[in-house]
Amino acid sequence: MGRSGRLLQLLRPYTLLFVANLVATVLASVLNGATFVLLIPFLRTLFGQQPLPASGGSAVERVLAAVVGPLLAAGSPEAALRNVVLVLVGTLVLKNLLTYGAAVSSVAIQEGVVRDLRVQLFEHLQRLPLGFFQRTRGGQLLSRVVNDTDQVKTAVTAALASLIQNVCLIAVYVTILLGLSWRLTLIALACAPLLPLLVRPVVAKVRRRSREQADQRGDLTSLVSELVGSIKLVRAYVAERFEATRFRTLADRNRRGVLRAQRYSTLTSPLSEVFAGVVILLIFSVGTRLALGQTGAVQPALLIAFIAVALQLMSPVKQVTNYPTAMAGALAAADRVFEVLELAPEEHDRPGELPARFEQRIEYRGVEFSYDGQNGGRVLAGIDLEVRRGQVVAIVGPSGAGKTTLVDLLPRFYEPTRGAILMDGVPISRFNRASLRGLMGIVSQETILLNDSVFANIAYGRSDFTLEQVSAAARAANAHDFVSQLPEGYRTLLGERGTRLSGGERQRIAIARALLRDPPILILDEATSALDMESERLVQEAIDRLMAHRTTFVIAHRLATVQHASLIVVLAEGRIVERGTHETLYAAGGLYRRLHDMQFRT
16 A cells, blocks of 8 residues: 555544535535526626526526526515525525534544554554664654654645545536536636646655655754753853754755745646636637627626636635645655654564563573674674572673673563573563563663653553552652652652752662562662762662562672672673672682772772
8 A cells, every 4th residue: 555545544533524524515615606606696687687587598597597596586676686695695604604614624634633643653663673763863753753743634634625625616616617608618628737737847846855854854853852861961061052053054954945845835826826817818808709799609797707706716726736735745744654654563462472470580592682683793692691580690791791782682672683581491582572571670870750740750651559659669769758858749740851850869769660560570780870979878778678589680880789699790792701609700810800800999
């Protein structure tokens, strides 16, 4: 199915509302044409003639005689004129009521479509591999979720509804024109095919320029997002002018892109208007000759009505002509949305996956991993490791040894390139991710807090925890005292990324979050690094409580914090080079001892 077909699929939940919108649009178009048809009896009355001919006349006049003839034929000319005005006003009121209903339903459809598309895109993003987010700028994703989906609704609803409405108007007007004078109508229809030929080259340029413009808008959003997240860095390095110059450059590039796109998209309107004007002048010239000629092929009142309807036809023709350019911009945005939706999701449960259970041990068997899936870029190689329930395993080694990658494989953030990880003898690839991760609590150096309350941050992802449970977890994490001193306690908003809290306070919130779920497996990724001594003491106390009776993986840079671990695993260049307790490894005089002595000398 092509992109246009996928766009139309978004309308499926709104089929009934769309049909009602279409019916209202068609009826409004018919009544709109009727208001101009009623000009004929009005003009005939002004010219001192009967409102409708007694016999013969054009097809339009015969239809009028059948529908409203009794109203127009009775009484004096003044009474007939009054009746024409009353019918005209009634028609206008009904037409506008239908137009209003169509407009409201159109907005309801388009906002429903954009909501559905945004939700679909957001849910799909959550299932994409982590590598996608590492190579894609956050601002570009934000632009696609917010801006591009908003553009797509133009194609699916606003432009489509406008197209249908205008096509209906054109059909009604052409029918009326044929009823008034088939000769003049044929002249207009003979010229019509020339207009698409004039517009077609413009449409291709609009779509290409619109795609460029959307990419440039995404770059702008990315830069602003990065600035918000790194404002302290900018100020620390006095880089305000540098960042302003970068933003000005991108903003100017975006301005030029918008101008290029608009230069072509606005060209269709004057082209179609000039073309329609030429056709109207041609009709006027030929019609005047027919009306003033000896044959009198066209009555003056009919000619005036014909010109009025033909002038009204210009607007919907122009709108239909502009439709391809409006669609070009929307389809360019749709391309960016569907590029993401077409990426293969990784975070989804496959048929046959089981709920995870952990009773005895975790094993790494011949595990290898590379981010590009090729052996040349291996991060881990030949990892064999067994961890029994209740053990505390410390993973140490120089920077870049693969420590974080080793533990990231356990919750299936990534899949091993080779080998397998087993839990109680069952490969974890057979467990569904939700239940597997439900067994784990993860506390990392970079604590992620949301712009929400303390309560919501500790109870993140769950709505079934009570305030008593949350505060109990906070007490165990040494967080209750500072939380109680916040302006609104557990209801205090923490600001984006938890900027209202210190590093140690953020870590204790993260530990409370893990404690609240009471997981049997715990992963601590340098959870106490970059903290001052007092904060580290409080955090370490909370971690000690968290580690009690749990199977724990500890990634540590400070070796003093892991000397009492059940097992210390030393990684270097993606391989396990040493393993044992602190005493045995220190006595062996290998890499562990060198790292240990280097730290303590420092």
